[in-house]
Amino acid sequence: MKKRLLAVACLMLSMPVWAQEVKIDIKAFMFGPKDLNVAVGTKVTWVNDDQIPHTVAETHKVFRSGALDTNDSFSWVFNTPGEFEYFCALHPQMIGKIVVSQ
Amino acid sequence: MDIQSRHPIRTDGPLNPDRRTLLKCSAWAGAGVIWALSGGIPRAFALDAAGNVSDPKALASTFHFVQISDSHIGFNKEANPEPVKTLQVAIDKVIALPKPPALILHTGDITHLSKPEEFDTAAQLLKGLPSTVHYVPGEHDTLDEGGGTLYLERYGKGTKGNGWYSFDDHGVHFIALVNVFNFQAGREATLGADQLAWLADDLRAVTSSTPIVVFTHIPLWTVYQPWGWGTEDGDQAIAMLRKYGSVTVLNGHIHQVIQKVEGNITFHTARGTAYPQPAPGAAPTPGPMTVAADQLRNYLGITDVRATQGDHPLALIDSTLV
Numbered sequence: 028m029k030k031r032l033l034a035v036a037c038l039m040l041s042m043p044v045w046a047q048e049v050k051i052d053i054k055a056f057m058f059g060p061k062d063l064n065v066a067v068g069t070k071v072t073w074v075n076d077d078q079i080p081h082t083v084a085e086t087h088k089v090f091r092s093g094a095l096d097t098n099d100s101f102s103w104v105f106n107t108p109g110e111f112e113y114f115c116a117l118h119p120q121m122i123g124k125i126v127v128s129q
Numbered sequence: 130m131d132i133q134s135r136h137p138i139r140t141d142g143p144l145n146p147d148r149r150t151l152l153k154c155s156a157w158a159g160a161g162v163i164w165a166l167s168g169g170i171p172r173a174f175a176l177d178a179a180g181n182v183s184d185p186k187a188l189a190s191t192f193h194f195v196q197i198s199d200s201h202i203g204f205n206k207e208a209n210p211e212p213v214k215t216l217q218v219a220i221d222k223v224i225a226l227p228k229p230p231a232l233i234l235h236t237g238d239i240t241h242l243s244k245p246e247e248f249d250t251a252a253q254l255l256k257g258l259p260s261t262v263h264y265v266p267g268e269h270d271t272l273d274e275g276g277g278t279l280y281l282e283r284y285g286k287g288t289k290g291n292g293w294y295s296f297d298d299h300g301v302h303f304i305a306l307v308n309v310f311n312f313q314a315g316r317e318a319t320l321g322a323d324q325l326a327w328l329a330d331d332l333r334a335v336t337s338s339t340p341i342v343v344f345t346h347i348p349l350w351t352v353y354q355p356w357g358w359g360t361e362d363g364d365q366a367i368a369m370l371r372k373y374g375s376v377t378v379l380n381g382h383i384h385q386v387i388q389k390v391e392g393n394i395t396f397h398t399a400r401g402t403a404y405p406q407p408a409p410g411a412a413p414t415p416g417p418m419t420v421a422a423d424q425l426r427n428y429l430g431i432t433d434v435r436a437t438q439g440d441h442p443l444a445l446i447d448s449t450l451v
Binding site (some may be wrong): 054056077078079080081084086091094096097112113114116117118119120122 | 206208241242243268269270272274312313314315317334355356357413414415416417
């Protein structure tokens with residue numbers, strides 16, 4: 028048990044200090060939060076809470092998930108600054124934006 | 130006093146609220162209604178409790194075809210854990226028709242997540258239908274990694290672009306349009322310039338007296354913009370169809386019957402065979418509507434379309450899976 032804890036601690040230490048993880052819920056045909064500001068290196072994870080599949084598709088095809096059924100997730104690490112607008116390719120009225128800054 | 134003279138009972142007109150009329154009205158609520166189109170003017174005929182039409186004008190059809198939609202094989206949530214079963218009920222209903230349909234249209238969302246096994250299951254079931262099935266894809270059929278490759282490999286042979294095509298049957302010109310590719314953020318569905326150019330070219334050889342049936346997944350007209358229930362450039366296709374005497378536009382996607390008539394064009398969306406969706410704006414989201422299990426089949430169904438050669442009326446008969 029102690030060994031396992033140590034291993035986890037070592038893993039955590041080995042992660043860069045600036046690495047962050049943020050979750051976006053897909054619920055009631057909306058991305059929540061719809062607009063999000065993150066630092067470079069942030070890993071964003073979308074989780075679908077709806078009873079219907081959704082997708083996460085960047086408008087310039089920078090990233091594109093497959094179909095996310097209920098409880099499925101998709102992650103993307105934002106390594107470059109900028110504005111990334113995305114939508115659900117199944118329900119294009121669902122839109123969101125990630126602003127990545129240094 | 131002669132009551133009869135003060136309140137003459139009419140037996141010749143529509144204002145006579147006799148028992149027969151009342152029965153017809155109550156049948157509307159229970160069993161459904163048939164729309165017969167003559168010169169673009171729709172006329173409603175009631176169905177009796179058994180789903181039959183008593184008026185011979187509506188029955189005098191020389192051929193008929195069936196529309197099935199939104200099977201969503203692979204869906205397994207509360208609104209219908211067993212869409213395979215309800216699709217089978219729909220198929221059995223088609224098999225049970227007194228006369229086999231000349232053809233069958235499936236207006237998309239055959240599968241829920243475009244998985245190969247979902248396509249396989251659907252194909253296995255739909256093989257049981259008594260006539261040739263003509264397909265268009267729904268957006269749920271384009272979710273594979275290739276963005277529609279699996280659908281097109283299976284159903285796209287001999288079609289143009291992303292699966293559009295036309296054919297003639299019993300003097301009716303059928304046009305299959307595809308509006309589930311190239312979605313743009315915040316926008317409605319699109320047909321695209323290539324498909325519109327093809328449509329204009331396809332219609333060149335069709336005389337204005339030929340009845341036309343257009344079938345596509347997402348409604349060509351905007352049913353409800355906030356939910357994306359419409360096709361942005363659908364009006365360009367509709368404009369090309371205005372000169373024709375009888376045009377019927379059949380859609381799926383919204384899992385409920387909604388009808389609109391514009392000149393000689395009748396727009397009609399069919400029920401699905403998997404799960405119901407709320408009426409436009411009636412719920413916060415268009416997500417699956419869960420109804421009592423013993424009520425579900427009242428919300429699912431098929432559409433039978435009857436055509437009479439000569440004066441070209443098309444009659445649309447929606448029936449539920451009950």
